[in-house]
Amino acid sequence: MKAELRQTMVETLMEETEKGAEIVVLVSDSTSTSKISPFQEKFPRRLINVGIAEQNLVGAAAGMALGGMIPVTANAAPFLVSRSNEQVKADICYSKTNVKLIGLNPGFAYGSLGPTHHSIDDISVMRGFGSISLFAPQDPREVRNVFLHILGTDGPAYVRLDSLSCENLPGTEGVFTPGKISIHREGTGIALLCLGTAAHQGMAAAAILEEKGISATVAGISSIRPLDREALLSLLGRHDTVITVEEHSVHGGIGSLVAELAAEESLPIRLKRLGVPEGEFAPASPPEAIRALYRLDADGIASTAEDLVKSVTRRIS
């Protein structure tokens, strides 16, 4: 059954608050962005709006954590990560406060609103900070599981949360294990490694490739930190051709992560990183157009995979 990911977040927050968790949700005029109204109606005192003031949003969350509560911030990822960058670094990560930062509508979800509203650097920035767990859940089931995990675990966490309405993916069943790589589909010809919800495009691409006789593995990275390094190594060891897919800059996201691991472990893989190219802002265009431009949609991923597989075959023959 389809569900909207933010709605799943709000439902999970409400369930846990009802069970007695000292949750407080902080927004910066982002009540509609976060779809938080049902929570606000049920727990009006637990919704704090600080106005359009992202530094105060994050600093205040740190203070509320130090005061014994479980603060969850909910605003657009670009403003969270960029505008409150030093508060995230010092008050949350360095001070190790029990704050859950939710970056909404990441990547280029805001499309035509342009690069001020795009967040193609959040994983890159957050990977540079110590102490904080980083998650990018892929489907409704995983959103719920990630929230249950972070609300029940002391320490800072960042969740990159899309506004997508989608079905659950095969491979996210069962208990959520931080660090785990989800295998949505096992193939032999090529591996498509996707960040968060990009796995849905990866699955559609795999279906196209199947018709062309190419067997693709589709795997999802939803836990960037912690990361099950051995599981990722095992996956990379089973494939000689790998494509990373992310609505993020190719700098500092999962493309970088895989490249770093492959280089450190001298893995003989051919790697193509799909994302926003190094040194570019994505254009102010609808998300579908940006996906098509950077070959991040199903057709683009499939054609990239096909080209790559063919070129590898040519090289071998």
Add this chain to the structure above:
Amino acid sequence: MKNKHLLSSSELQERARRIRRKIIEMNSRAGAGHTGADLSETDILTTLYFHVLGVDENNPEACDRDRFILSKGHGAGGYYCTLAEAGFFEESWLATYLQADSRLPGHPVRQKTPGVELNTGALGHGMPVAFGLALSAKMQNKSWKTFVLLGDGELAEGSNWEAAMAASHYHLDNLVAIIDRNTLQLADRTETIMSLEPLEAKWRSFGFEVFTGDGNSPEELLKIFSKLDFTSGKPKLILARTVKGKGISFIEDQAAWHHRIPVGNEVFAAIKELE
């Protein structure tokens, strides 16, 4: 939780003198530190820890303690010497100030030093965190209070004003912000770098109750603290007029002593003035 010392103003004066001696000894031994800031804030910290704050050195994380945030994290030296004097840790730790793996780094770190609530050092962070603390106390019906000590130079950071606006909006009468108003920052006079005045009017217009006094006089500070009404619906701002480097004639009121430390005969001369 009540303050267990409740020292009189003359006792606080004497205690502050002892703390200043520790600061001079510690900074000169370490070969670094923010001497001017440490001496500027000494009387405020002494009054807080020995008369105002409800804290327990034997249980620094007691749930019902008052919270204190040193937003001007570069004043770590004065803070450590006050915490040591109040018994939060062994005085011998002061000899390790700024050394590798010391429990007393150049800026406060809560994981390292008992009594420290937040890792500060970057400026403009204390007010938003103090706002969050005070709000969480209100939401949980707790009676503990939140105090935050701000430098005057850091008031140019916009985050302070975001938090001030919000503290007033949420009627946080359990929040006390104190400005160490010594009129000097790293490079020069605050008013030369970026005009802050009229500070009283600015804070009043943000909805704060404003109290002004000599921040190097425990007597005046005690009078102000005794006047605070924690049921007024308004956050409080204490504009504590101080002298940077207070207590040592050749250090007082000079921007050059922001980073400087006494060396050689200066150490003896400084200690002599504090006897």
